[in-house]
Each structure stands twice: as C-alpha cells, then as structure tokens.
Amino acid sequence: MKERLVQLEVLRYNPDTDTTAHFQRYEVSCPEEGVVLDALNKIKETIDPTLNYRWSCHMAVCGSCGMMINGEPKLSCHAFLREYDGVIRVEPLAHFPVERDLVTAPDDFIEKLKRVKPYLIPKAPKPISEGEYLQTPAQLKKYHRFTLCINCMLCYAACPEYGLTPKFIGPAAISLAHRYNLDSRDGGRDARQEVIASKEGVWECTFVGACSEVCPVHVDPASALQQVKIASSIDWIKEHLLPGGGK
Amino acid sequence: MSKPLIREVPPTSWYFRHPRYLRYMAREITSLFIGAYCVFLVFAMHSLAAGPSSYEAFLLTLRSPASIAFHVLALVAALYHAATWFNATQKAMPIQLGEEFVPGNLISGAHYLAWAVLSIAILFLAGVF
Amino acid sequence: METISTDVAIIGAGGAGLRTAIALAEADPKLRIALISKVYPMRSHTCAAEGGAAGVIKPDDSFDLHFDDTVGGGDWLSDQDCVEYFIHEAPKELLQLEHWGCPWNREPDGSVAVRPFGGMKKKRTWFAADKSGFHILHTLFQTSLQFDSITRFDEYYALDLLVDDGRCQGVTAMEMRSGQLRQFHAKAVIIAGGGAGRMFPFSTNGAIKTGDGMAMAYRAGAPLKDMEFVQYHPTGLPNTGSLLTEACRGEGGILLNKNGRRYLQDYGMGPETPVGQPQLKTMELGPRDRVSQAYWHELQKGNTVSTQWGECVMLDMRHLGEKKINERLPLVRELAASYLGVDIVKDPVPIRPVVHYMMGGISTNTQAATPLPGLFAAGECACVSLNGANRLGSNSLVELLVFGRRAALSALEHIQGLPAANTTALNALAEETQQRIRTLFSRTDGTESMSGLRKEMMDTMEKNAGIYRTEEGLQEGVAKIHELRERYGRVILTDRTNVFNTDLFQALELGSMLDCAEAVTVGALARKESRGAHQRLDFPERDDKNYLRHTMVYHQGLDAPRVDYLDVVITKSPPGVRDYSGDHK
Ligand SMILES: Cc1cc2nc3c(=O)[nH]c(=O)nc-3n(C[C@H](O)[C@H](O)[C@H](O)COP(=O)(O)OP(=O)(O)OC[C@H]3O[C@@H](n4cnc5c(N)ncnc54)[C@H](O)[C@@H]3O)c2cc1C
Numbered sequence: 001m002k003e004r005l006v007q008l009e010v011l012r013y014n015p016d017t018d019t020t021a022h023f024q025r026y027e028v029s030c031p032e033e034g035v036v037l038d039a040l041n042k043i044k045e046t047i048d049p050t051l052n053y054r055w056s057c058h059m060a061v062c063g064s065c066g067m068m069i070n071g072e073p074k075l076s077c078h079a080f081l082r083e084y085d086g087v088i089r090v091e092p093l094a095h096f097p098v099e100r101d102l103v104t105a106p107d108d109f110i111e112k113l114k115r116v117k118p119y120l121i122p123k124a125p126k127p128i129s130e131g132e133y134l135q136t137p138a139q140l141k142k143y144h145r146f147t148l149c150i151n152c153m154l155c156y157a158a159c160p161e162y163g164l165t166p167k168f169i170g171p172a173a174i175s176l177a178h179r180y181n182l183d184s185r186d187g188g189r190d191a192r193q194e195v196i197a198s199k200e201g202v203w204e205c206t207f208v209g210a211c212s213e214v215c216p217v218h219v220d221p222a223s224a225l226q227q228v229k230i231a232s233s234i235d236w237i238k239e240h241l242l243p244g245g246g247k
Numbered sequence: 248m249s250k251p252l253i254r255e256v257p258p259t260s261w262y263f264r265h266p267r268y269l270r271y272m273a274r275e276i277t278s279l280f281i282g283a284y285c286v287f288l289v290f291a292m293h294s295l296a297a298g299p300s301s302y303e304a305f306l307l308t309l310r311s312p313a314s315i316a317f318h319v320l321a322l323v324a325a326l327y328h329a330a331t332w333f334n335a336t337q338k339a340m341p342i343q344l345g346e347e348f349v350p351g352n353l354i355s356g357a358h359y360l361a362w363a364v365l366s367i368a369i370l371f372l373a374g375v376f
Numbered sequence: 377m378e379t380i381s382t383d384v385a386i387i388g389a390g391g392a393g394l395r396t397a398i399a400l401a402e403a404d405p406k407l408r409i410a411l412i413s414k415v416y417p418m419r420s421h422t423c424a425a426e427g428g429a430a431g432v433i434k435p436d437d438s439f440d441l442h443f444d445d446t447v448g449g450g451d452w453l454s455d456q457d458c459v460e461y462f463i464h465e466a467p468k469e470l471l472q473l474e475h476w477g478c479p480w481n482r483e484p485d486g487s488v489a490v491r492p493f494g495g496m497k498k499k500r501t502w503f504a505a506d507k508s509g510f511h512i513l514h515t516l517f518q519t520s521l522q523f524d525s526i527t528r529f530d531e532y533y534a535l536d537l538l539v540d541d542g543r544c545q546g547v548t549a550m551e552m553r554s555g556q557l558r559q560f561h562a563k564a565v566i567i568a569g570g571g572a573g574r575m576f577p578f579s580t581n582g583a584i585k586t587g588d589g590m591a592m593a594y595r596a597g598a599p600l601k602d603m604e605f606v607q608y609h610p611t612g613l614p615n616t617g618s619l620l621t622e623a624c625r626g627e628g629g630i631l632l633n634k635n636g637r638r639y640l641q642d643y644g645m646g647p648e649t650p651v652g653q654p655q656l657k658t659m660e661l662g663p664r665d666r667v668s669q670a671y672w673h674e675l676q677k678g679n680t681v682s683t684q685w686g687e688c689v690m691l692d693m694r695h696l697g698e699k700k701i702n703e704r705l706p707l708v709r710e711l712a713a714s715y716l717g718v719d720i721v722k723d724p725v726p727i728r729p730v731v732h733y734m735m736g737g738i739s740t741n742t743q744a745a746t747p748l749p750g751l752f753a754a755g756e757c758a759c760v761s762l763n764g765a766n767r768l769g770s771n772s773l774v775e776l777l778v779f780g781r782r783a784a785l786s787a788l789e790h791i792q793g794l795p796a797a798n799t800t801a802l803n804a805l806a807e808e809t810q811q812r813i814r815t816l817f818s819r820t821d822g823t824e825s826m827s828g829l830r831k832e833m834m835d836t837m838e839k840n841a842g843i844y845r846t847e848e849g850l851q852e853g854v855a856k857i858h859e860l861r862e863r864y865g866r867v868i869l870t871d872r873t874n875v876f877n878t879d880l881f882q883a884l885e886l887g888s889m890l891d892c893a894e895a896v897t898v899g900a901l902a903r904k905e906s907r908g909a910h911q912r913l914d915f916p917e918r919d920d921k922n923y924l925r926h927t928m929v930y931h932q933g934l935d936a937p938r939v940d941y942l943d944v945v946i947t948k949s950p951p952g953v954r955d956y957s958g959d960h961k
Contacts, residue, residue, distance in 0.1 A: 120477030134486030
C-alpha cells in the first residue's frame with residue numbers, strides 16, 4: 001500500500017479550557033487511497049488523543065462524521081485524500097454550535113425532524129394480518145430518492161438560508177416530510193403541510209441549491225423543496241381562486 | 248458549564264465564502280435588471296399614450312449609447328436568469344412515465360424549446376421576418 | 377449525581393433498541409421509557425446492514441424450510457424452540473415495518489419482493505436495495521418520533537448496571553456532552569447494545585461496536601453464551617473491511633481464485649452451477665462459515681491473488697450487467713469504486729473474509745430474559761440461541777425486531793407489582809461507578825497507553841481466535857488477554873477534561889472489548905470440537921456427544937472466568953449433516 005504525507009489544519013476548541021477556537025497543524029502518513037477520517041484516526045492514535053470528532057461506519061451511511069473540509073461540508077469518511085493537495089483544513093460543520101473540536105450539537109436539526117412528522121400516517125389503516133399495502137415499483141420509485149437521507153446535516157451546513165435564519169426547518173427535514181407525502185400508502189400530508197408549507201418551511205428557501213450539491217447520497221433536497229413549493233401554491237390557488245375552495 | 252462555540256455567519260459577506268453562493272447571488276442580482284426593464288416598458292407605454300411627439304422623443308433616447316448599454320446588460324441578465332430557472336425546472340417538476348423519470352435535460356430542454364418558439368412568434372408578429 | 381426515574385431503561389437505540397421502545401410505548405402509553413444510546417439512534421450500526429431480512433412470505437416457501445435452514449445453518453447449536461418462535465414472528469415483524477413505511481423492494485404486482493441469500497433454501501430475504509438495514513433503522517427511528525413516552529438520552533454512555541436485591545434496577549450513564557454522570561432507576565433494564573466485532577483489527581463493524589452491553593451484563597453477573605462463535609463474512613473490501621453484501625452472490629456474483637477457478641466446488645459446496653444462474657444453498661450461496669473457511673484453505677494452497685492490500689480472492693459480478701447492478705447493488709458499486717477504485721461493472725473486485733458478527737452474547741431465553749431478574753437483552757448483544765454456531769445472513773435484522781418486541785413484552789410483565797426500590801442502595805452502587813471514573817481520571821502513575829493495549833488485543837484476537845484455531849494458539853490467546861486485562865488496570869488517559877472526551881470513551885470501550893475477548897478465547901479453548909464458525913485444526917470434527925451444549929462464561933473479576941454449559945434445546949431436528957452440495961447429486 002502506497003503511503004503519502006498528509007498535513008491537516010484542524011480547528012480545536014475545548015470549552016473547559018479555551019475561550020476561543022484555534023487551528024492546530026498535524027502531519028501524518030496515510031495510505032494513498034485513504035480518506036480524511038483515516039488521517040484523523042491516525043492523529044488520534046499516534047499523536048494527539050485529545051482530538052475529538054464523531055465517526056462510526058466508515059462507509060458513508062451512518063452520517064456521523066460530517067465536517068467542513070477546505071470549506072466544503074463533507075463526510076470525512078468520504079473525503080478522499082487523493083482529491084486534496086497541500087494542507088487540508090478541517091473544521092466543524094458550519095451553522096451548528098461547536099461542542100468541542102469537530103463535534104457539533106445537532107439538537108436543532110433533531111428537534112425539527114420531529115416537527116415534520118416523518119413517519120407513515122396511513123391513508124387506509126389495516127391490521128398486519130391483512131398483509132402488506134400493495135405498492136408498485138413505480139410508486140416506490142416516486143419517493144425513493146428522498147428516503148436515502150442519512151441525516152448527516154451537510155445540507156444544513158451548506159444552506160446559507162439556514163445559517164442566516166436558524167428557524168428555517170431546512171432541507172433534510174422537509175425532504176423527509178415530502179418523502180412521506182409522496183408515498184402511496186400515506187395520508188398524512190395535511191398534518192405535515194402546517195409545518196413545511198409555512199413561512200419557516202419551504203418559503204424560507206430561496207433555492208440556492210447548495211444542499212443538493214453537497215448531499216453525499218444524492219437525495220437532492222433542493223428538488224424536494226421546490227416540489228413542495230409548487231404543490232403548496234396549487235393548494236393555495238385551489239383554496240382561494242376556485243369556487244368552493246377547490247374541494 | 249459546557250459553553251458551545253457559536254461561529255457566526257457574516258450577514259453581509261457570507262456569499263464570498265464559496266463560488267456557489269456567488270453564482271446564487273448573480274442569479275438574484277440579474278432579477279434587478281428584469282425589474283428595471285419592466286419599469287422601462289411602463290415608461291415606454293406612458294410616452295406612447297402621451298402622443299406621437301412624446302413617443303418620437305422616447306425612440307430617440309433609445310438610440311443613445313447609455314440606452315444601448317442598458318439593453319445589452321439587461322439582455323445578458325435576462326438570458327442568465329432564464330437559463331438558471333429553466334435548468335431548475337427539472338428539479339421542481341419531475342415527470343414520471345411508468346416506472347422511470349423523464350430525463351431531466353428533456354424537461355429543461357422543452358422549456359428552452361418553448362422559449363425559442365415563443366420568441367420567434369413574437370418577433371414574427373412584430374414584423375421582424 | 378442526578379437521578380432519572382423511569383419504568384424501563386433501554387440501553388442502545390439501534391434496530392433492537394428502537395423496536396423495543398416502540399413495542400413498550402404501544403403496549404402501555406403511560407409507561408415511562410428511557411432510551412439511552414452512546415450515539416444518535418440513526419448512527420447505530422444497524423444502518424450498515426445491506427442485504428436484507430428473512431421471513432416466510434411467498435407461497436412456495438414454508439416455516440419448516442426456514443426452520444431447517446436456520447437450524448442446519450447453525451450447525452444444530454440453535455435452540456429449536458427459539459427458532460420455532462422466531463420463524464413464525466418474522467413475517468409479522470417485517471410486515472409491521474412495511475406498515476410503518478419501510479421502502480421494501482416490490483414485485484410488479486405491488487407485493488413485497490424477496491431475494492436469495494446464503495444458506496437459505498428458498499428466496500425469502502426481504503430487501504430495500506442494498507441498504508436494508510439503513511431503511512429498517514430509519515423507519516424505526518422515524519416511527520419512534522411519534523411516541524412522546526419515549527424519552528431519548530442520545531449520546532449518553534452507559535456504564536454499569538445497578539443490581540440490588542438480586543435484580544437489575546437501573547444503570548449509570550455519562551452524558552457525553554457534559555461529562556456528568558447520571559443514574560437511571562428503572563424497574564427493568566433492556567440491553568440492546570449491539571455486537572463487539574471491534575475487538576478484531578479487520579471488521580465490517582463500525583467504531584461503536586465495542587461490546588459495551590455484553591460487558592456490562594457480564595460484569596453484573598449475567599453469563600455470556602457461545603462467545604467463541606465469531607462470524608467471518610467472506611466478502612469484505614481488503615483495505616477498509618467494508619462489507620460487500622452477500623446479495624452480491626445472491627444476485628449471481630461468483631468467487632474466483634488466482635487461476636480463475638470457482639474454488640468453492642472443492643470444499644463440499646459443488647458441483648459448479650452455471651454462471652449467472654445462482655442456485656440456492658450451494659456454491660456461492662453456501663453458508664458464511666464454509667465460504668470463509670474455503671478462503672483459508674485456498675490461502676494455504678497458494679491459490680489466492682496477491683494484491684497491494686494483501687492476499688485476496690476475486691468476486692466477479694460483471695455478468696450481472698450495469699442495469700441490475702445499479703438497481704440492486706448500488707451501494708456495493710459505490711463502495712468498491714470509491715474505496716478501492718474498482719468498477720464492479722467492468723472488473724472483478726478483490727475481497728477477503730472479515731469479522732462480521734457475534735453469534736454469542738448475553739445469555740437469554742426465548743422470552744429475551746437473562747438469568748438476572750429484571751435484565752433483558754435483544755439484538756446482536758444477546759445470545760437467544762437463534763443463530764447457533766453460524767448465523768445465516770438476513771436472520772439477524774429480523775432477530776432485532778422479533779426479540780426486541782419480545783423483550784419489551786417480557787419487561788412489561790416483569791414490572792407488574794414489583795416491590796419499591798431501595799434508593800439508598802442504588803445510590804451507593806452508582807457512587808461506585810463515579811469512583812471508577814474518578815480513579816481513571818486521577819491516575820497519574822499509569823504506564824499503559826490505551827491505543828497500545830488496543831492494538832495488542834486486536835492482534836491477539838486475529839492471530840489466536842481467527843477462522844481456524846488451535847490449542848496452543850488459544851492458550852496463548854487466553855493468557856495474553858488475561859495479561860491485557862490486568863494491564864488495563866494501569867491504563868492512563870491523556871485527556872482529563874469533561875466535554876465530549878473521546879479519549880475517555882475509547883478507554884471505557886477498550887475495557888468492554890477486553891471483557892468480551894476474554895469470553896471468546898476462554899470459550900474457544902474449552903470447546904474441543906469444530907462446529908460452524910468455531911473451527912479447531914486439532915479437533916476437526918463436530919462432537920455432539922460432548923459439545924451439543926452452549927458455553928456459558930461467568931465473570932470473576934480479574935480471575936479466570938468460570939465456564940459452564942447449558943444443553944441445547946432440540947425439539948424436532950436431531951443433529952444431522954450440513955449439506956450444501958445443491959440439488960444435483
Ligand atoms: C456491514 C454489516 C452488514 C450487515 N448486513 C446484514 C444483513 O444484510 N442482514 C442481516 O440480517 N444482518 C446484517 N448484519 C447484522 C446486523 O446488521 C446487526 O447484527 C444488527 O444491526 C445489530 O443491531 P443492534 O440493534 O443489536 O445493534 P446496533 O445497531 O449496533 O446498535 C447498538 C446500539 O447500542 C448503543 N450502545 C452500545 N454501547 C453503548 C453504551 N455503552 N452506552 C449507550 N449505548 C450504547 C449504540 O449507541 C447503538 O445505538 C450486518 C452487519 C454489518 C456490520
């Protein structure tokens with residue numbers, strides 16, 4: 001395995017001892033096909049056990065290891081060293097409070113996720129004994145892409161709107177609500193609209209599109225949000241302009 | 248006891264942080280030209296309504312270098328603005344036929360096509376051809 | 377120390393923990409449920425499961441067949457009453473997930489689709505592309521959000537069980553964000569802490585799979601069962617250990633040695649089947665233990681391919697074609713491309729066996745109860761004896777659901793009419809945990825580095841408790857792990873601050889892994905036979921006369937653990953021959 005020397009500049013902050021954050025430089029050798037997370041692990045193991053970050057699966061599915069790498073929100077297990085030259089700058093995910101070093105507090109996202117009711121509210125409930133709800137491959141495909149969200153919050157770190165207006169429900173949560181709205185088994189759209197079609201919901205989105213560009217699993221949240229806007233506008237037109245509220 | 252660090256977003260300069268934000272700001276700024284051009288059209292209507300002499304004077308100012316510069320700028324801005332939105336249509340209005348989604352560039356392409364057809368029709372009605 | 381009083385405390389919020397929590401919330405909306413996890417629920421390692429979950433649903437399948445596959449696959453070490461319960465509950469649980477929105481793949485008529493899996497005689501593995509575990513975990517997590525009675529304690533690291541009056545009545549846990557210790561007083565505790573694959577250096581398991589749950593129960597006096605059975609998955613990426621799911625072979629991928637030969641036919645899994653037409657339960661669809669062992673033999677014969685990442689065999693999926701690969705194995709394609717630079721559409725991918733799953737764990741019965749009253753366990757951390765000596769792929773995800781729910785029901789029963797807790801006694805116990813942490817923090821004369829000990833442990837496990845084992849190797853392993861446990865008493869922290877101190881958590885995790893490693897090596901040394909995933913070069917045959925029994929290992933502090941045995945429950949399938957030679961004999 002070929003190795004290469006990697007230089008990292010990592011943002012450090014420890015609330016127990018620091019009043020401000022500072023950058024710390026490290027140099028380690030890593031396999032060429034390695035990722036930034038490998039470099040961090042090597043640093044922690046061999047140079048500085050006090051460096052803190054989250055990680056688990058090392059296969060871009062658990063969503064733990066999101067951080068800013070050269071200013072771009074990335075999963076560090078999916079940030080390939082071969083794509084970087086020179087010093088790699090590693091910072092905690094933007095737009096979230098920093099607990100320590102590269103560890104941010106995701107509380108706001110978690111709370112928003114709950115608010116959008118991201119679970120199936122069955123259109124026609126039936127007992128398990130009656131078997132599965134039928135759903136054709138086409139019906140599955142309609143919403144499938146939006147099920148892929150790993151809740152890594154990179155989209156929140158990329159979204160300037162969220163950075164400026166933290167009450168914005170944000171890309172991932174709205175995409176998940178949209179995922180259930182599109183599901184042929186679901187009948188809960190009305191309950192979700194209250195939250196996602198509000199001022200803090202899609203209408204806070206100005207379609208920068210950054211969320212989709214950074215999404216590591218290609219959920220395309222920007223697409224979900226624009227679709228919600230269109231559907232909500234149609235609701236509005238029906239309600240206000242059609243006789244009988246379009247019912 | 249734990250004091251999380253809040254790293255503020257600079258409210259007036261955040262868009263310099265990444266080229267994609269600059270591209271976004273460019274799209275937003277082009278809308279100013281679209282707006283300005285609308286005002287300009289209203290002004291044109293107004294001078295038309297005020298009678299032939301006023302309209303003649305208006306046509307004359309159109310030929311001024313400043314006006315030509317404005318028109319060129321507004322055209323570029325309108326093209327950029329339109330293109331960004333046409334490219335976005337495939338995200339906002341996906342079409343599923345059977346199991347598969349219609350390829351995105353077909354949806355955007357259809358918008359460009361409609362745009363071209365309408366433009367030609369208008370130019371035709373205006374007697375350009 | 378702050379005390380949190382609750383009715384039931386669940387440790388772990390992976391597939392098993394979440395299923396348990398939902399079952400409790402549904403059964404009794406007034407119940408107070410504390411769901412404690414060292415990571416946010418969706419980070420739990422269930423998210424990494426790719427292939428799918430087995431349950432009888434199609435008309436050509438039957439419960440008997442699923443029973444036979446599971447019992448035979450487990451080399452008759454499964455408790456058959458448990459298997460019986462499991463196979464009947466499995467489809468119900470998978471349907472329940474469907475009703476909660478899980479995006480299972482579908483047949484054209486809208487019914488659920490199933491795929492073939494190793495060691496299964498019928499197609500019965502439900503799947504959501506090759507992200508089945510991910511979808512199961514997120515479906516459960518999202519569903520759990522609608523229950524207000526589930527109070528989550530995310531990023532709380534559970535430390536010790538509180539056992540008083542002969543029953544488990546709570547647990548201590550540290551809030552990772554503040555470094556503050558809390559005690560949970562509960563009428564019942566359910567452990568769903570996942571596996572322990574991280575005690576090996578090369579593993580498909582995420583960083584969090586350090587056996588904390590197992591170790592916690594073990595230290596509290598509950599026995600660990602059948603820990604020597606460690607599953608190697610045959611197809612891991614040789615550099616990162618990331619898994620290429622068994623579905624690669626289920627969909628028709630083949631394994632080749634350096635001569636291009638489908639070598640599995642030389643190890644009792646032949647004759648060769650036509651390429652692209654996988655046949656159930658033979659060749660590439662043999663069980664994991666056998667397929668991994670075949671690699672070892674090829675390695676001895678010099679038939680493996682030397683790559684920059686070490687000795688490998690090749691997994692060839694090119695004949696599946698791009699469309700099928702994108703539809704059914706998108707994650708596999710992505711993983712091989714990004715971490716290895718191989719496009720599976722165009723090239724075979726080098727792979728080698730990798731530690732994957734713990735068949736053993738906290739001993740539980742079919743009711744998911746441990747021998748310690750008030751303590752229940754479910755998921756990979758438990759050994760309910762479904763999987764016996766070798767788990768069949770796709771039985772585990774279902775096990776989480778079936779026994780997660782079962783643990784909830786049992787706990788509910790247990791807490792009826794319990795006498796009041798003696799809080800003074802519990803406080804005193806919690807104080808002991810506090811003391812343990814303080815000692816670790818204040819130790820300045822420590823001589824052992826955490827990463828040094830961890831490396832020695834991993835190397836020992838790989839060298840002495842791998843795919844094939846011997847008496848000398850295991851003796852060496854037992855002695856070494858004993859030594860490491862003793863040296864662990866002198867481990868020193870570099871970081872002595874409070875907030876999110878991962879140096880501390882890694883040290884605690886190392887302690888858990890060493891406890892688990894002890895049970896693995898001691899159990900393996902004592903089992904002088906070869907069965908399923910436990911293969912002894914010096915005892916190559918299965919020995920039903922002496923070892924048709926579960927190994928039960930009891931913690932004895934720093935002393936050697938006590939080993940005991942428990943009979944296997946046989947109801948209708950007497951031990952027989954495991955036959956993976958296909959239909960065409
Ligand atoms: C790569 C891979 C692929 C797999 N594919 C399949 C498959 O296709 N089919 C199949 O059936 N099985 C598969 N398996 C096996 C299966 O996924 C696992 O056995 C199962 O997901 C384990 O679930 P669990 O809920 O028991 O544990 P986990 O999901 O690992 O969750 C453990 C939980 O315990 C918590 N925890 C642990 N320690 C502590 C502590 N000290 N304090 C607080 N909380 C703690 C963690 O935070 C976590 O929430 C696969 C496994 C792997 C690794």
